[in-house]
Amino acid sequence: MKDDRFHTSTLLAGTAMALALLATAAPVKAQEPGATLLQQINVEGDGNGDGVVDVPAAVSKADRVKIQEQFSGNATQVLRSMPGTFTREPADQPGIIVNIRGLQGMGRVNSMIDGVPQTFRNLSGHAGTFDNMLYVEQNMLVGVDVSRGAVSGAEGMGTLAGAANFRTLDVDDVLLPGKDVGVMSTVRIGTNGFDYSRLLAGAARTDMGEGEIGVVGAISDTKKSPYENGDGIIYPSAGDEHPKSGLFKVNIEPDSDRKLSLGGIWYGSEFLPGSSGYNWVVENQTYTAKYTYKPGNDLIDLSANAYLNITDLEFDGSSIDGAAFDGRKGTNTTTGFDITNRMHFDLGSATELKLSYGVAYSHDEYEGNAKRGANADGTLQKAGAFSEATLTRGIFDLTGGLRYDYWKVDGISGYDAPGSNGCDPDGDPCPGDAISRHGGDLNPKITLSARPFDWLQPYVTYAHTSRPPTAAEMFYPGGHSFDGSSDPVNNNPNLVPEQSRGWELGVNLKGDDLLAAGDTAWLKVGYFHNRISDYITYRTDATGTLCPNWEPGDGSVACWVNLDGTTVMKGLEIEGGYDAGRYYAGFSLTLADTDQPQGSSSGTTSDTGQLPDDFATVDVGMRFLEEALTVGGRMRYVGESKQAFLGKPDAYKVDAYTLFDVHASWQINENAKVFFNVENVFDKAYMKANSGLSDNLAGINNGRGRTFIFGATARF
Structure with missing residues (x-):
């Protein structure tokens, strides 16, 4: 790896610290004499919906068993198994790009690791995209939580379509029940380009006064090689990939009222996107500090979080003669915090009030070197205050929420190349004029739900959301800009936030003892209808009617603009499960119309992610040996879709496909x-x-052919 800052010592740091604390953590809590530890059985399936069936909103979740055992750690497949949730999945890019209800990129979806927004992007050609990319090593994942539509609290700040949070290993994921010191190891091997995957984690906890302290450390890596598609052809654009990761967390609980959690997760990988010509060297660091205070009264239930995320990208073009972008570097740094308190009031006469309120702030900054190309330097600050109150009386719940989201974008009009306009000919490009824009949006939300029977909960929601323009859009310099210089004619400092006004109608159903004694079933059905105004996309301007800096003689230029009119996105989302112990079933179905306006270079500069109108997943299985052995099968259906090219929405037709998987x-x-x-x-x-334009241009099917993966987990 060129300039390999992500040394093995960094990867080992988390586990080394954990093992050191394991050795010194005394006295470790002892098992009581004569106590018998019961064997833990992780029951698989979708019988109870993991609690989502009790939430009057479009939410889905996946636990560790589903991610690591049923989907072999493939988070993109997990996301596609949820209704209304998809991904952009080029075969040559391991970054996870979340799409909710047809929207992705530029913060339209808040993609997080342990609650920390991941805002990295590389938009300047060579496999670049305006989508935010999330990098996490698959072995570290223990859960994915998805909220579609308007999201309450800090996670919904400045977000248009929803949020997805990727949860990583913690102490209880490593330790066996009743144990206070433990080690866990997972190993996988496979065929067809899945070389191996391995995880080693250690954890411990010990008494601390009235409470306890727990620590966990882990290292992991996954090695993949080019794979064959179903035609037996090695897909040429899916190169080698070997991400490595380390994790360390400390949980301090002085007593039952207070808890402080400190954590860090590190990721490093080098890979060659087929459409790039340059190796990408990516390093991601995510740090968290989380504090909760719950003294056991109805007025205080406080949580405070602070975070830091740093993502570095470097191009290694050592294999290319005269590589113009060799040595391109960019760093995306996000810092922020949020504070929330929850209160509860018993108003008598079967009436109660739940109130939550708080504030949040985030600062996202991109900084590139002289070879940054069209990656615009700049910052986006978001701040907000939010509140939500739920009044419960009898069978009805009325929830009203209000949030104010403030934003500020700072950047520069462009750069002068060395030797021009007084810029030192022997120096770096010189920055132009500083530009700053700011604004704010008031976004209300109201939900009415009812529980006329224990098994039935209908609900209706009306909500506003907004997404501010990013520095990348507002100060986009256009072109490749080999020396980092740019022309301010491609900037558009007049951009305003995208606004969504949406309705959701839904119903939750659940029941027990339906077909057999002891069985459970659940079903969530929801319809959404969103109207988006001021949608931001990329357009070519030859007359000065779109790009505000255009002047006669500039010819045809392009910039990011707010579109006139309204973009309508609507659809039906269904998710459910059944569990009778011996056998189970789960499914999800999406029937939607989420076509987006096409930019002038859709498919290249601004790949907007054209989703199929319908997709579904069905998973069925049986359990044997007192439910210790589970065998299941899965069907994945994806309907016909399109891939745009140069603004033509139907440039490439992507055929529908149905796939079958087996897991045990x-x-x-x-x-x-x-x-x-x-x-x-x-x-x-x-x-x-x-999957993106470059995959379609290759003319070779990019879907992975038949692949076998074997794995084992040991915990002591």
Whole structure:
């Protein structure tokens, strides 16, 4: 790796610190004499909906069993198995790009690791995209929570379509029940380009006064090689990938009222996107500090969070003669905090009030070197205050929320190349005029739900959301700009936030003892209808009617603009499950119309992510050996979609496809579990939906062919 700042010592730091604390953590809480530890069995399936069926909103979640054992750690497949949730998934890019209800990129979806927004992007050609990319090593994931539509609290600040939070390992994920010191190791091997994947984690906890302190450390890596598609052809644009990651967390609980959690997770990888010509060297660091105070009264339930995320990108073009972008560097730094308090009031006569309120702030800054190309330097600050109150009386819940989101964008009009306009010919490009824009939006939300029966909960929601323009859009310099210089004619400091006004109608259903004694079933059905104004996209201007800096003689230029009119996105989302112990089933279905306006260079500069109108996942399985052995099968259906090219929305037709997978796991005892996956059992050849232009231009199906993956987890 060129300039490998992500040394193995950094990866080992988390576990080394954990092991040191393990050795010194005394006295460790002892098991009581004569106590018997019961074997832990992780019951798989979708019988209870993990609590989402009790939430009058469009939410979904996946736990560790689903991610690591049923989907072999493939987070993009997990997201696509949720209704209304998709990904942009180029075969040559490991960054996770979340799409909710047809919207992605530039903060339209708040993608987070442990609650920390991931805002990195590289938009200047060579596999660049305006989408935010999230980098996390698959072994570290223990959960994914998705909220679609208007999101309450800090996670919804400045976000248009929803939020997705990727949760990573913590102490309880490593320790066996009743144990206070433990080690966990997971190893996978596979075929068809899945070389291996491995995780080593250690954890401990010990008494601290009235409370306890817990620590966990982990290291992991995954090695993948080029794979064959269903036609038996090695896909040429999916190169080698070997991400490495380290994690360290400390949980301090002085007593039952207070808890402080400190954490850090590090990621490093080098890969060659097929459409780039340059190796990407990516390093991601995410740090968290979380504090909760719950003294047990109805007036104080306080949480405060602070975070830092740093993502570095460097181009390594050592294999290219005269590589103009060799050595390109860019750093995206995000800092922020949020504070929330929750209160509860018993008003008598079967009436109660729940109130939450808080503030949040984030600062996102991109800084590139002289070879930054069209990656605009600049900052986006977001700040807000939010409140939400739920009044419950009898069978009805009325929830009203109000948030004020403030934003400020700072940047420069452009750069002068060395030797021009007084800029030192032997120096770096010189920055132009500083520009600053700011504004604020008041976004209300109201939900009415009812519980006429224990098994039935209908609800209706009306909400406003908004998404401010980013520095990348407002100060986009255009072109490749080899020397980092730019022309302010491509800037558009007049951009205003995108605004969404939306309705959601939904119903939650659940029941027990329906087909057999002890069985459970649940179902969530929701319809959304959103009207988006001032949608931001990329347009060419030859007359000065769009780009505000255009002057006669400039010819045809391009910039980011707010579109006139309204963009309508609507659809039906269904998710449910059934669990009878011996057998289970789960499914999700999306029927939607989420076509977006096409920019002048859609598919290249501004790939907007054209989703299929319909997609579905069905998973069924059975359990044996007193439910220690689970065997399941999955169907993944993705409907017909399109890939734009140079503004033509139907440039490429992506055919519908149906895939079948098999998964199995066996909890041998409390210490050992083995699992097995077969992806694309029938070795079908297909082109993945929303995989990007370069994959379609290659003319070779990019879907992975039949792949076997074997794995085992040991915990002691």
